[in-house]
Amino acid sequence: MQPLRWIKWGLVATGLIVGIIALLFQLRPSAAQWPHFPAPTTSGDARLSVSWLGTSTLLISDGNTHLLTDGYFSRVSKTALLGNLSPNPTRINDALTLARVETLDAVLVVHSHFDHALDAPWVALKTNADLVGSESTANVGRGAGMPEEKLIVADTGKPIQYGDFKVTFLHSAHVPQSPAIDALTGMGETIDAPLTPPAPVQEWKEGESYALLLEHPQGDILIQGSAGFVEGQLDGYQADIAFVSSVGLSRQPASYTDDYARNTFAATGAQIVIPIHWDDFFTPLEPGAIKPLPRLMEDLNTSFSQLDAAAKKYGARMYRLEPTQTLHFSRNTLPKVTPKNALRSTRTP
Numbered sequence: 001m002q003p004l005r006w007i008k009w010g011l012v013a014t015g016l017i018v019g020i021i022a023l024l025f026q027l028r029p030s031a032a033q034w035p036h037f038p039a040p041t042t043s044g045d046a047r048l049s050v051s052w053l054g055t056s057t058l059l060i061s062d063g064n065t066h067l068l069t070d071g072y073f074s075r076v077s078k079t080a081l082l083g084n085l086s087p088n089p090t091r092i093n094d095a096l097t098l099a100r101v102e103t104l105d106a107v108l109v110v111h112s113h114f115d116h117a118l119d120a121p122w123v124a125l126k127t128n129a130d131l132v133g134s135e136s137t138a139n140v141g142r143g144a145g146m147p148e149e150k151l152i153v154a155d156t157g158k159p160i161q162y163g164d165f166k167v168t169f170l171h172s173a174h175v176p177q178s179p180a181i182d183a184l185t186g187m188g189e190t191i192d193a194p195l196t197p198p199a200p201v202q203e204w205k206e207g208e209s210y211a212l213l214l215e216h217p218q219g220d221i222l223i224q225g226s227a228g229f230v231e232g233q234l235d236g237y238q239a240d241i242a243f244v245s246s247v248g249l250s251r252q253p254a255s256y257t258d259d260y261a262r263n264t265f266a267a268t269g270a271q272i273v274i275p276i277h278w279d280d281f282f283t284p285l286e287p288g289a290i291k292p293l294p295r296l297m298e299d300l301n302t303s304f305s306q307l308d309a310a311a312k313k314y315g316a317r318m319y320r321l322e323p324t325q326t327l328h329f330s331r332n333t334l335p336k337v338t339p340k341n342a343l344r345s346t347r348t349p
């Protein structure tokens, strides 16, 4: 009788622990208190559009040239991470239909973790786009059977021209993570051979992490796909609007976000700051249904508060954009915060 009783209590205890963890994953912060980007969502005089499609996936267009960062649409579940990962063709097709994407000039990959690079070559193949990123990303493309002439390994600091967009990959860094997550995601490691799914999550190693600068006659855009930085990475560059990853900021020391801001949007003088990569990317990309990451994984309000304070300090404003929403703007239609010179003079030397 005694062993049976222990087994019974063991099962009850395990059930309780699993239940509590499941419950904790349901607790989510709300992004609703943060001000929404005030610009009209119809084009008008604005010549550029940026749609945020979750994670660090942004569709950028001037009507003639269409660029996509990452293109992560499979949004695998948390439990799927325990097995082998594969791109989900249905979700990729649905997302491209939702965003009205037929052809793309390039898919620009900010680093090679699964939530950035898993789908990128499949999206590139479907849209006849170049796949641009690190050598690790090129190996993800090779594993998907992409032709060599469509694989562009970024030369950091050297612009690539797509239509009127000048695209520059700049050497940057990933947001610091715990040693356990580092080990699971191959931080600081590269993908050295063609990677063909299905494969376990740890095969999508970081590769190189980049800041992206998209310069256009109608406005310059900075994209920081992971909340890391290299000191001085953007010195000498300018941007009008910055899309910056916020996930993980809440787990860094308080001074980190200020350093991050100083080396990203503040360095470029961008006055409009829009956080990205805060959505729960383990759920499908459904308009209106996407929530912030569970509180257990990310403290959105701390990350946003720090980013908002840093934006104000450097003469910029932080605005919220919801996943699947589109901004239409030109340099001249963006909300004005302070004169550019005043902003520059507030920078910490």
Ligand SMILES: [Zn+2]
Binding pocket: 111, 113, 174, 226
């Ligand atoms: Zn990553």
